[in-house]
Amino acid sequence: MRKVILLIVGVLIPSGLIYAVWLGFGALFEPNVNPEVAPYELYIRDSTTTAEVYDQLLADDVLLTPEGLPLLAQRKGLEWPRAGHYVITEDMSSNSIVNMLKAGLQTPVKVNFNSAASLEEIAQKLSEQLMVNESSLLQALQQPMKGWEGPLALGAFLPDTYEFYWNASAQTVAEKLYQNTVSFWTPNRVKQAKAMGLTPSEVSTLASIVMKESSKADDRPNVARLYLNRLAKGMKLQADPTVIFAMKRLDPGIEVRRVLRKDLKIEDPYNTYYTTGLPPGPICVPEKSALLAVLNAPEHDYIYMCANPDQPGYHAFASNYASHLLNQRRWVQYLNNRKIYR
Numbered sequence: 001m002r003k004v005i006l007l008i009v010g011v012l013i014p015s016g017l018i019y020a021v022w023l024g025f026g027a028l029f030e031p032n033v034n035p036e037v038a039p040y041e042l043y044i045r046d047s048t049t050t051a052e053v054y055d056q057l058l059a060d061d062v063l064l065t066p067e068g069l070p071l072l073a074q075r076k077g078l079e080w081p082r083a084g085h086y087v088i089t090e091d092m093s094s095n096s097i098v099n100m101l102k103a104g105l106q107t108p109v110k111v112n113f114n115s116a117a118s119l120e121e122i123a124q125k126l127s128e129q130l131m132v133n134e135s136s137l138l139q140a141l142q143q144p145m146k147g148w149e150g151p152l153a154l155g156a157f158l159p160d161t162y163e164f165y166w167n168a169s170a171q172t173v174a175e176k177l178y179q180n181t182v183s184f185w186t187p188n189r190v191k192q193a194k195a196m197g198l199t200p201s202e203v204s205t206l207a208s209i210v211m212k213e214s215s216k217a218d219d220r221p222n223v224a225r226l227y228l229n230r231l232a233k234g235m236k237l238q239a240d241p242t243v244i245f246a247m248k249r250l251d252p253g254i255e256v257r258r259v260l261r262k263d264l265k266i267e268d269p270y271n272t273y274y275t276t277g278l279p280p281g282p283i284c285v286p287e288k289s290a291l292l293a294v295l296n297a298p299e300h301d302y303i304y305m306c307a308n309p310d311q312p313g314y315h316a317f318a319s320n321y322a323s324h325l326l327n328q329r330r331w332v333q334y335l336n337n338r339k340i341y342r
Helices: 002-029 050-059 068-075 094-103 119-127 134-141 150-155 170-184 187-195 200-213 220-233 240-250 261-265 288-295 321-337
Strands: 040-044 084-088 109-113 160-164 304-307 315-318
Touching: 002 094, 040 050, 050 068, 068 094, 084 094, 109 119, 119 134, 134 170, 150 200, 160 170, 187 200, 187 288, 200 220, 200 240, 200 288, 220 288, 220 304, 220 315, 240 261, 304 321, 315 321
Parallel strands: none
Antiparallel strands: 040 084, 109 160, 304 315
């Protein structure tokens, strides 16, 4: 019996301890992520504790052997992980996860907005994809940007796909959007605009009208040239989207499916039936495709257009008023047949 006890004390217990240490080492320094949930995206806000992160990892069954992570985090002084977006991959150990959170080695996120009617809408769309506060972002977007000050501000932020750290500041987000617009305006594109008698911000204004006038990529360049033709002749643009914009300035909640004759008389600087030339600024945030539609507008002699009932979304163009009246009658009849009166 004595020999058995000595065997247990002298051999089996140390072996068990060694095995336990080996298991613990493996749990801390060997891959410890459930492959069924990897890669796992972890979003950490300010004031989130390590304990709260650990609870989330447990709830989502991320770790194969979870027990060692809080002990390791405590040993390394990780009480408050840095805010951000982190990606936990299948090959990571508890140690590498703790080190990543302690050092703040986050992975950028891709965010985008394809269009927007206002700076408020940009702020709302991006704040849903980032940690940044919506009101803080709106304030940053409202700061004057060189070349797009005041009513031109809607042209300062190009719709696109961007990469940010999830906890990027409002100022960082606004500046990156603006710098993307600056980068778009290469010397060659500035030269193209100048040849049309326009500045980059004026191209943005016209592009916003083109974008609201037509949703068809292959229709927009012809629409753009028509407006350029009218500008060159000193004619009023007479763009229905500017009338609708003016109406919404008076009544933001109004729904307009049909512009009436009385609407054309609204005395507003954005109403291009009332004023000559371009309005004070864009009527929406112009997309890159709309900007290019203006810059690369094909030559033609059309100065009139009307929605084409035979090709929904497209326009019927005319170079003289008589032909335009025929197109207009067809469109009015189309609306009346469908009982669209406002």
